[in-house]
Amino acid sequence: MSSELLNKIFDFFLPRICPACNQKLKSFEELVCDSCFSKLKLTPESLIKTEYENKFASKNFVSEFHPVFVFEDGNEIQHIIHALKYKRQFRAGIYLGKIIAHQISQKLTDWEIELIIPIPLHSLKKAARGYNQSEFIAKGLSIESKIPFSTKAIQRKKFTETQTHLSALERQQNVKDAFKVKNKKLIEGKTILLVDDVITTGSTISECAKVLLGKGAKQIYAASVAIAE
Structure with a gap:
């Protein structure tokens, strides 16, 4: 049975809604309606290089990175990420992870990625939310790319306040010594891709990369659904 036919059956009983505009999806639309998807703004290579x-660049922990979309307040990608992060729409995470894999497929080959690791949440924050949204993104990326992912390599040992309203320097201090490797054998000698939903200052990614390299990882790259300029 085709996915479109299945969607028609499911939509008859429980219509699927686009997380970006809250309109009913058509049977051939997977998770985001075609109209909203067409408005998603891919991050140009020139901006990736500048960012x-x-x-x-100065910290020298992350070799390269690729955020797929540009995050702006009120834009479609913000609504999709919000649906994943706060409305338990886990399928959005898998969907976004698959998009990342598709968009950076050549880079994944060039970088020789051996393991995908989602940025971990502190256990208290994960318990309060019920899940880590980045794990679903990493899972989708893994499904599409056939590269394994693990949530058992590194953990967040320090509970940090939300970074939304912090400056770049405050964010850096906020995540200092926040992570520890819990399974050294998983990461030793490996080229690793760190995955997060949105990269803002890069402080969290950098701190995580520093810890992984310090425990024997070979090289660290990063990818995210979006970048906030």
Whole structure:
């Protein structure tokens, strides 16, 4: 039975809704309606290069990174991520992970990625929310790319306040010593892709990469659904 036919059957009983505009999806639309998908703004390579220089180059922990979309307040990608992060729409995470895999497929090959690791949440924050949204993104990326992912390699040992309203320096201090490797054998000698929903200052990614490299990882790259300029 085709996915479109299944969607028609499911939509008859429980219509699927686009998380970006809250309109009913057509049977051939997977998770986001065609109209909203067409408005998603891909991150140009020129911006990726500039943002890498601003966020990662001086620290030298992350070799390269690729955020797929540009995050702006009120835009479609914000609504989709919000649906995953706060409305338990787990399918959105898998969907976004598959998009990342598709968009950076050549880079995944060039980077020789061996393991995908989602940025972990502290256990208290994960318990309060019920899940880590980045794990679903990493799972979708893994399904599409056939590269294994693990949630058992590194953990967040320090409970950090939300970084939404913090400056770049405050964010850096907020995540200092926040992570520890819990399974060294999983990461030793591996080229790893760190995955998050939105990269803002890059502080969390950098701190995580530093810890992984310090425990024997070979090289660290990063990818995200979006970047907030």
